[in-house]
Structures are given as structure tokens and as C-alpha cells.
Amino acid sequence: MELLFSEAQGRVRVSVAGTPEGTVALSVPVRREGVNRPPRNRQGLLRIQEVDLVTAYTQSAYDPPSLLESRHLIWVLSAGRRSWATIASRFKDEAWSVAVALIRSGGVVLRCAVDEDLELAEPLSWRLSHSWALQAEELLQELRGWRDPYEVRKELLTLMTPVPELNSERALLEGCSEGAALRVPSGSAVRTEAWTTYEAAVRAASVWWPAQVAEERLSAKELAGLALGGSKKWTPARQTAFENLVGMSFDLAVDEADIDIRVRGPLQWRVGAVAADAAVANPWIALPAGALRLVGEVEYRGRGVFLVENSDTFERVCAMPEVTSRWLCVWGKGYVTNQLVALLEWMQPERLAIWGDLDADGIAIIADLSQRLGRRVHAVGMEVELWRAGPYRQQEPEQYLKAQALAAQMAVEGPVELRALASEIAVTGESCEQEPLHRKVLPRLVKLLGGVPAGG
Numbered sequence: 523m524e525l526l527f528s529e530a531q532g533r534v535r536v537s538v539a540g541t542p543e544g545t546v547a548l549s550v551p552v553r554r555e556g557v558n559r560p561p562r563n564r565q566g567l568l569r570i571q572e573v574d575l576v577t578a579y580t581q582s583a584y585d586p587p588s589l590l591e592s593r594h595l596i597w598v599l600s601a602g603r604r605s606w607a608t609i610a611s612r613f614k615d616e617a618w619s620v621a622v623a624l625i626r627s628g629g630v631v632l633r634c635a636v637d638e639d640l641e642l643a644e645p646l647s648w649r650l651s652h653s654w655a656l657q658a659e660e661l662l663q664e665l666r667g668w669r670d671p672y673e674v675r676k677e678l679l680t681l682m683t684p685v686p687e688l689n690s691e692r693a694l695l696e697g698c699s700e701g702a703a704l705r706v707p708s709g710s711a712v713r714t715e716a717w718t719t720y721e722a723a724v725r726a727a728s729v730w731w732p733a734q735v736a737e738e739r740l741s742a743k744e745l746a747g748l749a750l751g752g753s754k755k756w757t758p759a760r761q762t763a764f765e766n767l768v769g770m771s772f773d774l775a776v777d778e779a780d781i782d783i784r785v786r787g788p789l790q791w792r793v794g795a796v797a798a799d800a801a802v803a804n805p806w807i808a809l810p811a812g813a814l815r816l817v818g819e820v821e822y823r824g825r826g827v828f829l830v831e832n833s834d835t836f837e838r839v840c841a842m843p844e845v846t847s848r849w850l851c852v853w854g855k856g857y858v859t860n861q862l863v864a865l866l867e868w869m870q871p872e873r874l875a876i877w878g879d880l881d882a883d884g885i886a887i888i889a890d891l892s893q894r895l896g897r898r899v900h901a902v903g904m905e906v907e908l909w910r911a912g913p914y915r916q917q918e919p920e921q922y923l924k925a926q927a928l929a930a931q932m933a934v935e936g937p938v939e940l941r942a943l944a945s946e947i948a949v950t951g952e953s954c955e956q957e958p959l960h961r962k963v964l965p966r967l968v969k970l971l972g973g974v975p976a977g978g
Contacts, residue, residue: 534560536570540642544626547573547642550633570640574631576651581628583653584661589623596665598624599658603649621648629654656757660718664704671704678721681728687735688727691767695724713766716759723763725749730768730775741777765807773808783862784808786840787850788824800850805840824850826873826974827866829891829899831884835877835956844968849875863894875900875974877963880909881953882928885944889936898977899937902970903956903963906943914952922951 538547550572552561563569586595597612610617624630628651635643650658675695682692694707704717712723729749733740743753750756761772768775771784786806790799800807828849830836836853839845850871852862866874876891876899878884884904892899917925925947932944947953956963963970 533574534568536568536573536640538570538573538636538640538642541575542622542625544578545575545622546578547575550574570636572633572646573636573642574633575625576631577626577628579626579628581653584657585627586629587620587623587627590620592665594620596662598629599650599654599662599665601650602655602658603647605647606645609645609648618645621645624648657716657759660716660757660759663718664716669704671702672700674704674721678724678728681725685728685731687731687768688724691724691727711767711769712763714759714763719759719763722750722755722760723767726760726764727767730764734768734775739777742772745776762807765803769804771803771806771808783865784836784853785850787828787846788822788848789850790821801846805837806851806853820869822850822869822871824848824871826850826875826971827852827869827871828971829853829862829874829876830956831876831878831887832956835960838960838964839967842964842967845971849971863891866895872976873900873974874898875902875971877901877903877956879953879955880904880943880947880959881915881955882925882932882944882947882951883953885932885936885940885947886928888940889932892937900974901937901940902974903959903967904940904943906946908959908962909943909946909952909954912952912954913958915955917951917953925951925953 533548533551536547536549541547549560549568549570552559561569561571590598594613606617609621613620621630621632625632630648630650632648633646635646637643649655654661675698679692679695682688682695691707691711694710698705698707706712706714706717706720710720712720714720714723726745726749730740730745740748742756746755747753750760765772765775773784784806785800785808786803788801790801791807825848828839828845828851830839830851830853833853836851839851845851874895874897876888878887878901888899888901926949929944929947929951933941933948936944
């Protein structure tokens with residue numbers, strides 16, 4: 523099972539006797555100086571007193587063990603954490619076998635004590651995996667089946683009737699037989715198998731489209747409050763389903779969206795039961811911070827990852843199929859976020875390229891990213907000759923001084939291939955942004971990226 527990016531820090535796989543087949547034992551990290559670290563004694567040796575058991579298999583986002591009845595699944599999903607005493611009280615003699623089955627399916631993480639001989643001791647508690655936890659609310663609604671399917675479909679059809687942009691989706695829903703259970707219609711643009719996710723997307727789109735036609739902007743929280751029954755009702759799965767239905771990236775469709783990165787290129791991503799395809803997205807798909815913590819299914823088949831510093835340049839690159847067909851293009855708000863670093867660490871792309879502003883800050887961004895990843899980040903479109911030709915950005919006097927100092931530092935400590943550029947910037951502090959260089963770099967971009975070596 524893939525752990526959260528943030529959660530994987532400080533964990534190492536450990537060999538513990540008695541670990542059930544199909545599971546893996548991971549160390550429980552300790553928090554020191556604000557960072558998760560493996561537990562070690564004063565001699566620097568691992569000191570394992572507890573472990574977390576996780577699945578050894580690659581699992582889909584939700585595939586519960588067949589031995590569990592619905593009433594037991596409801597109980598499992600109803601709480602993020604359970605003590606072992608509570609679990610044993612519920613399942614009696616079957617508690618251990620149920621726990622192991624849930625671990626193998628990717629549903630829970632079981633914490634166990636470890637004795638002095640590194641043998642598995644008594645179980646202590648479990649918690650829902652992040653994949654199950656993120657879907658729990660919607661899964662519980664489906665399992666409990668509280669609502670009349672006919673009335674629910676009737677309500678959605680009523681919402682879609684005055685919205686011509688949803689005519690095709692409405693026709694699909696109308697085609698469902700009257701007595702059928704709540705299932706997503708075949709061919710739905712929402713691209714999900716989960717009814718509750720589908721319903722949320724339809725409800726949101728039914729409110730959003732009239733506002734869009736009237737040129738009224740809605741915030742993400744405002745739309746959720748109007749359509750979903752609460753301003754905090756967005757989940758990564760619902761956001762992606764909504765994107766699929768309206769044909770627009772979430773951060774473009776609404777204001778104040780919790781978005782950290784935009785991507786376009788050869789990557790397919792499943793959030794719960796919802797599919798998103800960055801290869802066909804127009805102009806891109808946006809990954810919310812929560813989605814980066816999701817245990818999802820990702821298929822990536824590109825030549826490498828290409829980071830672009832500025833949003834306008836990123837949009838121009840996204841319009842170049844000869845680039846996006848081979849490179850996963852990423853924009854991360856113009857700086858290196860922790861989420862972006864975690865994503866790159868997890869993906870381990872064969873090639874990593876970046877195009878930034880030709881200034882001290884642009885070089886520093888590359889230096890910071892390279893240091894945090896522990897690998898070379900290959901700069902493209904950042905030749906000294908381009909900087910010399912300008913044009914230069916107008917700055918306040920103090921900005922020139924700050925840039926000169928940073929560039930002087932980068933000339934000594936920065937990426938080797940950018941030190942000559944840093945040395946020249948250190949003299950004047952001038953900054954040459956990406957946007958004025960589009961006509962000089964974009965026609966050469968395919969060739970420049972073709973020269974990026976593996977490992978850089």
C-alpha cells in the first residue's frame with residue numbers, strides 16, 4: 523500500500539517475526555525537531571517497540587474483503603480509529619482474521635506491539651487507511667441505503683432540467699429503470715462508479731452552469747454551500763468528478779480552490795472511484811492538496827517531468843501536444859511546495875527538467891529543488907545569451923541589491939550549469955522573466971527537452 527507522502531517520512535520496513543502473509547511491518551516514526559524520523563537508540567540503531575502492519579499488495583481505492591457483511595463494513599467505516607479492545611469485543615474470536623483481511627485489502631493500518639526478540643506481540647489499535655477514510659462518508663451512505671432511489675433520481679432530474687449544458691447527462695439518468703438501485707448511468711461524463719460522488723458532481727454542476735452563463739463567479743466554498751449542503755463538503759473525488767462533468771479544471775471553474783499544482787501530460791489518476799486523465803484534460807487538471815495524500819492509483823508513462831515556473835508559460839506549453847504527449851508538464855504556483863517535492867519523490871521520474879525566470883530567484887528555486895530531491899534538475903531555456911539580450915524587468919532599487927547578493931551566492935553554491943548565469947546577474951541584479959522569451963524558447967522547446975539526459 524502506498525502511504526501518504528507526508529506519512530511515509532520516518533518509516534522503514536522492518537523484519538518482525540509473526541508478520542502475517544500479505545502484510546508488511548513498518549516502523550512507527552518519532553517526531554524530532556519538527557520532522558518524522560525512524561526510532562533509534564543513542565547508538566543510532568533502530569529501536570522497534572511498535573510497528574504498523576500495512577498491505578503488501580497494490581490495492582484499488584476500495585475493495586473490501588468478501589468475508590465482511592455490510593453491517594460490519596458500516597461499523598468499520600464509522601470510526602477513523604478503533605482500540606483493539608473495541609475490535610475484539612465486536613468480532614470476538616474472528617477479530618484477528620478480520621483485521622488481517624482488512625489490512626490485506628488496504629482498508630486499515632494495524633498497530634501492534636513488538637517484543638524484545640523482534641516478534642509480533644499484541645495488537646493495539648487500527649485506523650482506516652487514508653483511501654478508505656477519504657471515502658468513508660460516501661461509502662456509508664451507499665451501504666446504509668437510506669434514500670428512495672426513485673425520489674433521488676427524480677430530484678436530480680429536476681435540478682438538471684433547466685440547465686441545457688446537462689441535457690446529455692440528464693438523458694442518461696432518465697434511461698435508468700424506475701425500480702433500479704442507485705447506480706451511475708453508463709456513459710456518464712462524470713467518470714465514476716460511486717453514486718454519491720456522481721450525485722455531488724451533478725448537484726454542483728446544476729448550480730454552477732447557470733452562474734457561469736450569467737458570468738457570475740462562485741467560490742469553491744460558496745458552491746459547496748449552495749449545492750452540497752455545506753461549505754466543507756468538497757473531497758478530492760468530488761472535485762475531480764465535477765471537473766469531468768463541466769469540462770474545466772476545478773481551479774478555473776471556481777475561486778479560492780485548494781489547488782497546489784496543475785498538470786498536463788501522460789498521467790492517469792484514480793481518486794477513489796473517479797478517473798482523471800491529464801493527457802486529455804483541457805487545458806490541464808488540477809491536483810488539490812488533499813489528493814496528494816490519497817492512496818490512489820496512478821499510471822505514468824512519460825519521458826520525464828517538466829516543471830514550468832510561471833502560469834502563462836505553463837498554459838502555452840500545455841498547448842504543445844508534441845511536448846505534452848511525452849512529458850508530464852507541471853506548474854506549482856511558481857515556487858517549490860512541499861506537496862510538489864513529495865510528488866516528485868514518489869514518482870521518481872527518469873528525467874526532470876525545469877524552465878524558470880532568468881533571475882536570481884529562478885536559479886535559487888532550481889537549487890532548492892535539486893537539494894531537496896537529492897538529484898540534478900536540468901534547466902532548459904535559461905542560457906546566459908538569452909539573459910544578456912533581455913528585456914529586463916523593472917525593479918525597485920532594493921530589489922536589485924537583494925538579487926545581486928542572492929546571485930553571488932548562487933554563483934558559488936548553485937547548480938553548476940547555471941553558475942555562469944548567476945555570476946552575470948550578480949553584477950547588475952537584472953531579472954529577465956519567462957514571458958518575453960516565449961518566441962525565442964518555445965520554437966526550440968522540443969529540441970531542448972530532447973537533450974535532457976536520464977537522471978537529470
